[in-house]
Amino acid sequence: IVIDDVDTILEEIGQSVSLKVSTREEPKLVGERSSTFHPLAYPLYKEDHILLGVHVYKKADAKREVVFSKGPHFISPENYNRLGGRYWLDGDISNNYLKLMLTRDKDMSKVQGSSPKSYCFSTYFFTKLCVEKKEIDYMNVKRWTKEVDIFSMEKVFFPINIVDSHWFTIVAYVREKRLMYLDSSKYKICRFSHLTRVQRYLMAEHKHKLGREMNIKEWKLGREESPAQDDGCSCGVHVAMNIDLLLRDLPLQYKGNLVQEYRKTMAVSLLRKEYPRLSKDGLLPLRRKKKIR
Numbered sequence: 001i002v003i004d005d006v007d008t009i010l011e012e013i014g015q016s017v018s019l020k021v022s023t024r025e026e027p028k029l030v031g032e033r034s035s036t037f038h039p040l041a042y043p044l045y046k047e048d049h050i051l052l053g054v055h056v057y058k059k060a061d062a063k064r065e066v067v068f069s070k071g072p073h074f075i076s077p078e079n080y081n082r083l084g085g086r087y088w089l090d091g092d093i094s095n096n097y098l099k100l101m102l103t104r105d106k107d108m109s110k111v112q113g114s115s116p117k118s119y120c121f122s123t124y125f126f127t128k129l130c131v132e133k134k135e136i137d138y139m140n141v142k143r144w145t146k147e148v149d150i151f152s153m154e155k156v157f158f159p160i161n162i163v164d165s166h167w168f169t170i171v172a173y174v175r176e177k178r179l180m181y182l183d184s185s186k187y188k189i190c191r192f193s194h195l196t197r198v199q200r201y202l203m204a205e206h207k208h209k210l211g212r213e214m215n216i217k218e219w220k221l222g223r224e225e226s227p228a229q230d231d232g233c234s235c236g237v238h239v240a241m242n243i244d245l246l247l248r249d250l251p252l253q254y255k256g257n258l259v260q261e262y263r264k265t266m267a268v269s270l271l272r273k274e275y276p277r278l279s280k281d282g283l284l285p286l287r288r289k290k291k292i293r
Contacts, residue, residue, distance in 0.1 A: 039250055040241055040258055042265045042276040042285040056084040056267045075270060083267040086260075089167070089236030091123040094159060097240055097266050098123075104275035105247050108282060118247050119150055120157040126194075127161070129201055136197050138204040149209060150174070155246060158198055159239050167235040169242060170198050171224070180224040182252070184238035188223075195221050226252040234259050240266060248282040 055077065075092050082089055098120050109116045125144060131137040150156045151174055158170040168183040168191060179199055181191040199216065206214035226242050229235055237259050245252055265276055277286040 037284065038254060038258060039248065039283055039285065040244060040254055040262055040265075042262075043287050044264060044268060045288070048264075048268045051271050052084070052264055052267055055080050055271060056264075057081075080267060080271075083263045083270075086231055086233050088233045091161060093266070093270070094123050094167070094236055094240065096270055098157075098159065098243060100269055100273075100275040101240075101244060101247060104278070108278070108280075111280060115152075117154040118157070119148055119153050119155075120159070120243065123159045123161055126158060126198075130197055134193065134197070136200050136204075138201065138208075141201070142208065145205065145209070151206065151210065157243055157246075159243070160194060167239045169239050170195060171246065172198070172202060177219045179219055179221045181222075182224050182226040182239075182242050184226060184229040184235050186228040186230075191223070192221070224252070227254055227256070229259070230256040237263055237266070248278070250283070 075096060079090055079093055081087070082093065102116075102118070102120055105118055106116045121144070125141060128140045128144075129136050129138075131140070150172075154173070154175055156172040156174060158172070160168055160170060162168070166185065168181060168185070170179065170181045170191070172179050179195055179202070181195055183189060183191060199219070199221065203214045203216060206212070227238065229238055241254060241259070241262055242252055245254075269276055272288075274288065277288060278284065279286055
């Protein structure tokens with residue numbers, strides 16, 4: 001069964017769900033928050049907390065085979081539970097949420113009268129690209145960009161999953177000609193081998209799309225500083241938070257206590273199939289326009 005109407009679910013459960021939740025103090029004027037309000041602190045409705053209680057903090061019912069879907073990917077009830085605590089995120093959650101982020105970026109670009117300036121690959125891209133430890137197979141991913149010119153973008157994101165144990169991101173700053181990796185691991189692990197493989201992909205893509213060699217000597221490769229995780233399971237959340245900030249050209253600054261709150265933002269956004277709203281300048285998080293009837 002595929003359920004797309006979250007409001008119907010809430011009407012069915014009515015007042016039968018009682019949660020002890022800590023809610024943030026609401027601002028007096030939506031959109032005119034203090035400058036100290038963090039750009040990743042998205043406010044939630046009471047009904048949002050009810051959704052979290054039903055689908056995230058409650059153990060998945062094996063007898064109730066419900067799948068929430070958007071596009072070609074599916075998220076099972078068990079996967080939603082991963083957002084409810086200190087659990088490792090999987091590719092389905094990450095891909096669906098990052099798609100919402102890209103949709104928001106496109107919509108905001110239209111409002112501002114400009115073209116989208118960022119692109120994010122699927123988390124499965126790097127696996128398809130790398131056939132061996134140090135080699136790539138460009139033909140495996142040649143068609144992934146048939147509808148987009150990544151060299152017209154300012155930023156291109158490559159979220160990478162290392163053998164189902166860790167997430168990190170490589171970002172190509174196309175106009176600045178920088179290829180950097182962001183890793184929340186506190187151990188400062190070098191990801192140079194991953195950088196060079198993405199670099200070789202960019203070279204092959206440049207020659208295929210633009211018909212000429214890319215001058216790789218002009219590009220800088222390295223590590224970009226980002227907040228470190230304080231546990232062994234929030235790397236996927238850090239990837240989403242970093243991309244959220246970079247899409248808005250904001251600095252990578254946040255504290256560990258915000259990571260658990262951002263899990264709630266991800267869960268509610270995926271359940272409602274709505275990206276988190278922002279002010280027109282992209283700086284301030286806003287509440288959703290429409291309350292549940």
